[in-house]
Every structure is written in C-alpha cells, then in structure tokens.
Amino acid sequence: MQAVVMMANISIAGCALAISQAFAKRASCKVNVRAGLFQENRLARFLELPASTSSSAFSLLQEGNGRLLEPIHGLISPDLPTKVTLLDFFYSLLSSNMFSSTEDKERQPVVDMHTVLRNGIQGLKCWQVRTVAAQTRTMAQIQELMVKRAEQIDNSGCGGALLLVSGGHPLREHWLTGKLTPADSFSMFRAAKLLQDSGLLPPGVQLWAVENPLTNSIDRLEKKIEAGAEAVILQPPLLPNQFAEWWSNAQQKGFLRAVPVVVGLPLISSSRNYEFWVHLTQASGKEADAVMGQWRRAEAAHGSDPLAMAAYCEHKSMQLIEYIKNLPDVAGIHVMPVTTTGWQQFQVLVSKGAL
Numbered sequence: 001m002q003a004v005v006m007m008a009n010i011s012i013a014g015c016a017l018a019i020s021q022a023f024a025k026r027a028s029c030k031v032n033v034r035a036g037l038f039q040e041n042r043l044a045r046f047l048e049l050p051a052s053t054s055s056s057a058f059s060l061l062q063e064g065n066g067r068l069l070e071p072i073h074g075l076i077s078p079d080l081p082t083k084v085t086l087l088d089f090f091y092s093l094l095s096s097n098m099f100s101s102t103e104d105k106e107r108q109p110v111v112d113m114h115t116v117l118r119n120g121i122q123g124l125k126c127w128q129v130r131t132v133a134a135q136t137r138t139m140a141q142i143q144e145l146m147v148k149r150a151e152q153i154d155n156s157g158c159g160g161a162l163l164l165v166s167g168g169h170p171l172r173e174h175w176l177t178g179k180l181t182p183a184d185s186f187s188m189f190r191a192a193k194l195l196q197d198s199g200l201l202p203p204g205v206q207l208w209a210v211e212n213p214l215t216n217s218i219d220r221l222e223k224k225i226e227a228g229a230e231a232v233i234l235q236p237p238l239l240p241n242q243f244a245e246w247w248s249n250a251q252q253k254g255f256l257r258a259v260p261v262v263v264g265l266p267l268i269s270s271s272r273n274y275e276f277w278v279h280l281t282q283a284s285g286k287e288a289d290a291v292m293g294q295w296r297r298a299e300a301a302h303g304s305d306p307l308a309m310a311a312y313c314e315h316k317s318m319q320l321i322e323y324i325k326n327l328p329d330v331a332g333i334h335v336m337p338v339t340t341t342g343w344q345q346f347q348v349l350v351s352k353g354a355l
Helices: 012-025 035-038 056-065 086-094 101-105 114-120 139-156 176-182 185-197 219-225 241-250 270-283 286-300 306-325 341-351
Strands: 043-050 073-078 127-131 160-165 206-211 231-234 261-266 334-338
Touching: 043 176, 056 114, 073 114, 073 270, 086 101, 114 139, 139 160, 139 185, 160 185, 185 206, 185 219, 206 219, 231 286, 241 286, 261 306, 270 286, 286 306, 306 334, 306 341
Parallel strands: 043 073, 043 334, 073 127, 127 160, 160 206, 206 231, 231 261, 261 334
Antiparallel strands: none
C-alpha cells in the first residue's frame, strides 16, 4: 500500500490497473452524489459521531433501530490526535519501520463505526463523511488513509466525502515537528487531486474542507474552493457578530453559492464547555468574554438546579438552530454533541423536532 500512495513511485502498469478498477467502480456506482444530498434537502443535517464505538453515546444511537438518526442525513466520523510526546514522535521516525505510523495503529478502532451502525440499524442510508487529518502523519500516510477511507465510502453504496483537515495535534505547533510533517489542508487537496487523476480515489467520493469564520478572512474560504473543496463545514458561530460579518462578506462574494456551506452546531452544556469550544476554534476578544459572561451568569442563577440549567442549555441550542436555519444560502447544519450532557441534549432536541 505504501508504494500505491507514493505517487512518484507508481508504475505505468500499476496506474493502468488502478484506473481500470476505478472505471469498473464507476459503472457500478449506486449514488449520484452531487445531485443528492444538498439538492434534495433544504437543510442537510450532519451528526458528529462519538470518537469510539465503545462510547455510551454510540450505543444510544443504535437504540430503537436508530430512532435518534431519523432527522440526520449524514454522519461525520472524527480523526482525533493521539496524546504522544515529542520523544514518541521522533522514536516513530527513527524506528526501522519509519513510515509506518504508530499513531495510526493506536488510533484505528478495531471495528469501523460507520459499519457498526449500518449493521445494527436496519435500512440506515446516511451519507458517510470520513475525516482525514494531517496530524503528525507523513504525506504517504495521509494518501494511504485517503485511499482506504474513500474505498470504505464507495463500498457502502450510500455516498459520502473525505473531510480533509490539518488536525489539532499539539505537536503540530512545535517548530521542529512542523518542519518534518508540513502537510496542511491545502497540500492534502493537492495530494487528493493526484490520487483522483490516477484513478485511486473512487469518482463518487467528494472532497470537503473545514473553515473557521472566527479567525480567518473569507479569502481563505476562496482559496479552499479554488483548491477543489466541493463543500465546506464551518466552525460554529460562537461569536455571533463576528460570524455574521464573515457570512455577509462571503455571501456578497458569491462563495456561499459556489459550494454548499454547512454551519457547526455545538451542544454547549456549561461555561466550561463554552470555554472549550472557544479554545478549540481559537476565538477571542470582547465578544467571547461577553458570551462567557452570559454562561457564567446562567450558572450562578441555575447552578443549584440541574434541570433548570439543562433547560437553559436546550433553549440556547434551539436559538442557535433557528439562527443557522435562517442564514441566507446555508446548505446544512453539523450537530456536535461531544459531551455526555451534549448527547442528552441531542436526545431532547430530536424528541422536540428542533432539528
């Protein structure tokens, strides 16, 4: 597999075989991906899956033959970093199997979560969006993972996309590891295009990107569209005023109609949880402080009454859902429960028809 993904070493005969296999898959493709999801649904709804099939939230999704997934059109599987030290990173590079990622071996689940859900829920036809994060991987490892996950999507017959992201591995911030593993989302799109041109990615699998309106200008969105992003998932509107300005500018430039744009929805459960999201999205400033103040005041008022606090969180989420639904040219919503309390909140929102 290593030789397959290292483009410089692909033989002419290997290319011919791969291309013939790709055309065979195209002939048997069951899904017209572009015409489906966003055209058939006014607001496509995606759900971020738990990080592990052993999670209690994962079991929750399987209850009642997937009752909670009835309003969901697509499932997004994460590609989270493992907690390794700088020493671990260099050991993996210096080991005899230099380009085999110990990080990947530790992270890969024993069973695939999309497959488990499809086997456990009769008739489940949700789109599969599989994240591929650069993290501390080499480009060869990234391409190998793209091919593997694209094949999983293609074999499902449900349609889907690769979500190409840089990833949040803490070692990416270190100047030395950054030099050794320089891959980012833009270089990943270039690599994915090479795989597509060589017939190594199934033709029905799309390439998606992530963008952060809280820290980046709309110029970066334009660059990702030019790089080949067929849809873009945005970080959540944690700072409403800043997000609204970004959205307005993107709409005026016509970017929101160039590709489908999906907005993130975190199901926040406390001021600490809001702080987590602010840190994750690198949001900051007076508006972030003001929103944090709202959450802390709510906790001061309802802290001794868990039911009242839960009701407040549900109310805030429903407000954000309505805000996202009313955004002009919005294509979808990406629900991110993340915490145990967030999953409980997701159950309530589904039962009330809020999604």
